[in-house]
Amino acid sequence: MPYTKDHKNKTRDKILKSAFELFTIKGFNGVTVDDLMKNCGLTRGAFYAHFSGKSALYNEALKFAAYTSRLSKLKPNNISDKTWLSKLLDEYLSVEHINGVNPCPLAFLATDIVTQNKETKATYESVFQGMNKILFNYTNNFSSCQKEDVLSVTAMIIGAVAISRTLNDTATISTLLASCRLEAGRILGGV
Amino acid sequence: MPYTKDHKNKTRDKILKSAFELFTIKGFNGVTVDDLMKNCGLTRGAFYAHFSGKSALYNEALKFAAYTSRLSKLKPNNISDKTWLSKLLDEYLSVEHINGVNPCPLAFLATDIVTQNKETKATYESVFQGMNKILFNYTNNFSSCQKEDVLSVTAMIIGAVAISRTLNDTATISTLLASCRLEAGRILGGV
DNA sequence: GTCTATATTGGGATAGAC
DNA sequence: GTCTATCCCAATATAGAC
Numbered sequence: 001m002p003y004t005k006d007h008k009n010k011t012r013d014k015i016l017k018s019a020f021e022l023f024t025i026k027g028f029n030g031v032t033v034d035d036l037m038k039n040c041g042l043t044r045g046a047f048y049a050h051f052s053g054k055s056a057l058y059n060e061a062l063k064f065a066a067y068t069s070r071l072s073k074l075k076p077n078n079i080s081d082k083t084w085l086s087k088l089l090d091e092y093l094s095v096e097h098i099n100g101v102n103p104c105p106l107a108f109l110a111t112d113i114v115t116q117n118k119e120t121k122a123t124y125e126s127v128f129q130g131m132n133k134i135l136f137n138y139t140n141n142f143s144s145c146q147k148e149d150v151l152s153v154t155a156m157i158i159g160a161v162a163i164s165r166t167l168n169d170t171a172t173i174s175t176l177l178a179s180c181r182l183e184a185g186r187i188l189g190g191v
Numbered sequence: 192m193p194y195t196k197d198h199k200n201k202t203r204d205k206i207l208k209s210a211f212e213l214f215t216i217k218g219f220n221g222v223t224v225d226d227l228m229k230n231c232g233l234t235r236g237a238f239y240a241h242f243s244g245k246s247a248l249y250n251e252a253l254k255f256a257a258y259t260s261r262l263s264k265l266k267p268n269n270i271s272d273k274t275w276l277s278k279l280l281d282e283y284l285s286v287e288h289i290n291g292v293n294p295c296p297l298a299f300l301a302t303d304i305v306t307q308n309k310e311t312k313a314t315y316e317s318v319f320q321g322m323n324k325i326l327f328n329y330t331n332n333f334s335s336c337q338k339e340d341v342l343s344v345t346a347m348i349i350g351a352v353a354i355s356r357t358l359n360d361t362a363t364i365s366t367l368l369a370s371c372r373l374e375a376g377r378i379l380g381g382v
Numbered sequence: 383g384t385c386t387a388t389a390t391t392g393g394g395a396t397a398g399a400c
Numbered sequence: 401g402t403c404t405a406t407c408c409c410a411a412t413a414t415a416g417a418c
Contacts, residue, residue: 011401029220030306032393046402048395106354111302113357115221124357148370152351155371156343159350163297166304166315179339180346183378202383223411237384239413 012050013064014040020061024100024108028058028115059120065105066127071134085138086191089184092157093177098164106131107161128154135188143189153184203241204255205231211252215291215299219249219306250311256296257318262325276329277382280375283348284368289355297322298352319345326379334380344375 018039022031033054034044051057066072070091075084091097092104106128113124136150160180164173185191209230213222224245225235242248257263261282266275282288283295297319304315327341351371355364376382 025305027218027220027303027306029218033395034393042401043403044394045396045404049401054394109302110353110357111300112218114216115218121357121359125359125363128354128358129363148366149374151367152347152370152374155350155354155367156347157350158354159346159348160343162301162353163319163346163349166301166312167319168312168316172316172320175339176342176346179343183340183343187374224413225411233383234385235412236386236414240383245412 011040011042011046015042015047015050015057016061016064019057020065020103020105021100023058023061023112024103024105027112028054055117055120058116059123062105062109062120062123062127065103066123066130068102069104070102071104071131075138081138081141082191085135085188086185088138089157089181089191093160093181093184095170095173095177097161098173098177104158104161107158108165110158110162139188139191143191145187145189149187153187156180157184202231202233202237206233206238206241206248207252207255210248211256211294211296212291214249214252214303215294215296218303219245246308246311249307250314253296253300253311253314253318256294257314257321259293260295261293262295262322266329272329272332273382276326276379277376279329280348280372280382284351284372284375286361286364286368288352289364289368295349295352298349299356301349301353330379330382334382336378336380340378344378347371348375 015036019031019036022036022039026035031054033047036057037044037047051060071088075081079087097103106124109124113121116124132147132150132154135154136147139145139150157180160176164176167173167176206227210222210227213227213230217226222245224238227248228235228238242251262279266272270278288294297315300315304312307315323338323341323345326345327338330336330341348371351367355367358364358367
């Protein structure tokens with residue numbers, strides 16, 4: 001066999017990773033299938049052996065990004081929930097994140113989702129619910145904060161990242177991220 | 192004169208208003224000049240009598256939206272800063288806003304801005320700074336809250352609106368908006 | 383200032399060879 | 401599974417009439 005199943009899966013993952021990166025930078029309509037495949041060292045024709053079209057790819061890329069995001073990482077056993085949560089917030093509200101290191105799809109694709117089909121919107125919605133569940137679970141052991149409080153923190157940190165990406169002034173970005181880090185920690189119960 | 196200067200200005204404003212609406216729904220690359228002009232009852236050719244191109248229009252539409260936004264409204268003299276601020280937060284975090292009534296460009300265009308040129312990004316940045324100044328000014332008389340606190344509130348309410356637009360479940364939207372309204376009021380000093 | 387017509391470019395998707 | 405070649409449609413922008 002010239003092309004094994006393993007090879008196909010690797011190619012598929014390469015396309016997904018590359019697609020998500022490009023979508024976060026240029027948006028759905030700013031990315032062409034040609035861009036995408038060139039970015040993987042492949043050509044346009046090969047794309048349709050993996051995905052039915054660009055919309056289906058977008059949905060898959062969103063799932064892929066959520067699955068591999070920093071918030072989905074498992075907490076090591078030797079670390080407390082509180083310490084781990086603090087670390088996650090630090091990473092989420094970091095300049096590295098703004099600059100595109102393992103970007104959170106909720107923040108990087110936010111307004112782009114409005115133009116997508118029902119399936120993709122549903123995926124985004126469930127990723128959002130998942131993020132709230134993850135944060136809430138970590139707060140349970142040491143804090144009395146409610147699900148509603150977590151919702152407001154989620155909105156704040158997603159907003160902070162989304163806005164920071166549009167700004168040019170690095171001082172403003174740093175202040176914005178630091179302010180939200182403080183306030184988020186406070187709302188969640190002294191993190 | 193068959194076409195007066197006044198007529199041209201009215202047409203220009205009609206294009207700007209219509210353009211901003213379409214951009215918030217479909218994003219920059221999702222809107223064509225043809226869509227735009229049909230939405231105003233005009234044809235494509237006439238567009239270039241008003242704007243040098245789609246990018247220039249986007250920038251102008253952003254300025255237009257900021258200038259006519261609810262946050263830019265002047266406070267009536269017979270209302271206290273605190274009451275007015277409370278009203279602004281209520282409106283900003285309302286279902287009507289999510290559904291597109293006088294939308295805030297900061298929330299509705301957030302990730303779309305990343306793909307724009309320097310001029311448009313600079314406009315967005317100054318609108319963001321303007322929003323923070325407005326909120327901060329209203330808090331001065333009755334609260335000890337700092338500029339940094341206002342920044343975190345701005346991120347939260349922009350994030351809340353941007354996320355709410357992507358969600359399908361109306362219960363989640365209501366809870367999200369209400370939670371952020373409460374938290375934002377608390378951070379700003381009991382509003 | 384606004385219209386119709388058109389030049390030109392580019393992208394999504396498919397066909398068929400290897 | 402991936403390649404090249406091609407079909408088809410759409411979009412930006414301009415030209416020239418009124």
